[in-house]
Amino acid sequence: MSLKYYKELDGLRGVAALMVMFFHFMPDRDITVSPIVHYLHKVGVFGQTGVTLFFVLSGFLITRILLNQKANRHYFRNFYIKRALRIFPLYYLGLVIFYLIIPLIINYAPSPYSSAPYWLYIQNITDTFMIPSNGPQHYWSLAVEEHFYLFWPLLIYYIAIKNTPRLIAGIVVAALVCRCLLIYFGYGTFYFTFSIMDGLAIGALLAWYEINQSRFRLKFNTIIFICHGSHVNRPEIYRWQRI
Known part of the structure; x- marks a missing residue:
């Protein structure tokens, strides 16, 4: 079965990227100099x-691929090879630049022990439990994706x-429990894979619904519409699908 391409998701991905950039580019010091800067910092x-x-x-796009290819005899080989070819070259090139090339320019030698979590995709775990590590801080989300x-x-x-x-409901509950435990023991909840996997799970649920939408009355596009929180005067969007 061929998968439908939702071009709207490209725009949504762009919005997410702009949100993250806005957060990182906002100043974190001297924010009281100007009320406008102070406000932008709060909003950022x-x-x-x-x-x-x-x-x-990611949960939506990956899960729909997996569900669509589940009957394929090369299910695992095709998925893992494609992911590796798409992610590993740029990821490890970035680490080579960060650990080997940049130190030559600024005369800095990072410890191999502090860089090990980044080579092994466990930097989000060390960040959560405050284990010393040194590397590109924004790479933590790539570790979550890789897990x-x-x-x-x-x-x-x-x-x-x-x-x-x-399964997805269990993952959402487990993520909530994990967050509560981390907070109780004084750790952060934003980086750890098991405490934020509910976002991936919700995306996976949307993918499952898309594949199985013939079992339901409400169209998948309507679900996406409601999730976006949009309001338009188009009654045809709310038509019900016959079983």
């Missing part, structure tokens, strides 16, 4: 939710499609 904090939006998009790519295909393959919503 919400820009970090663009990362969560990225996770929802998702590693384990989610296994779960999708071995769980019956009809049971996928139950």
Whole structure:
């Protein structure tokens, strides 16, 4: 089955990227100099939710591919090879530049022990539990994505499609419990894979619904419309689909 291409998601991805950029580019010092700068700094904090939006998009796009290819005999090989070719070259090139080339320019030698988490995609874990590490700080979200790519295909393959919503519900509950435990023990909740996997799970649920929308009355496009919170005077959007 061919998958429908939603060009609107490209625009949504761009919005998420702008939100993250706005958050990172806002000044974090001398914000009281100007009321406008102070206000923009306060508003800019919400820009970090663009990362969560990225996770929802990733959960949707990856899960629909996995569900569509579940019956393929090369299910695992095709997925992992494509992900590796798309991610590893640029990711490790960035690390080579950061750890090997930049130190030659600024005369700085990072510790191999502090860089190890970044080579192994566990930097978000060290950040959460305050284990010393040194690397590109924004790479933490790539570690979360890589954990998702590693384990989610296994779960999708071995769980019956009809049971996928139950799996997703369990993941959402587990993420909430994990956040509560991290807060209780005094750790942050924003970087750890298990505390933020509910965003990926919600995206996966949308993908499951798209694949199985013939079992429901409400059209998938209407669900996307409602999630976006838009309001238009187009009654045809609310038509019901016959079973």
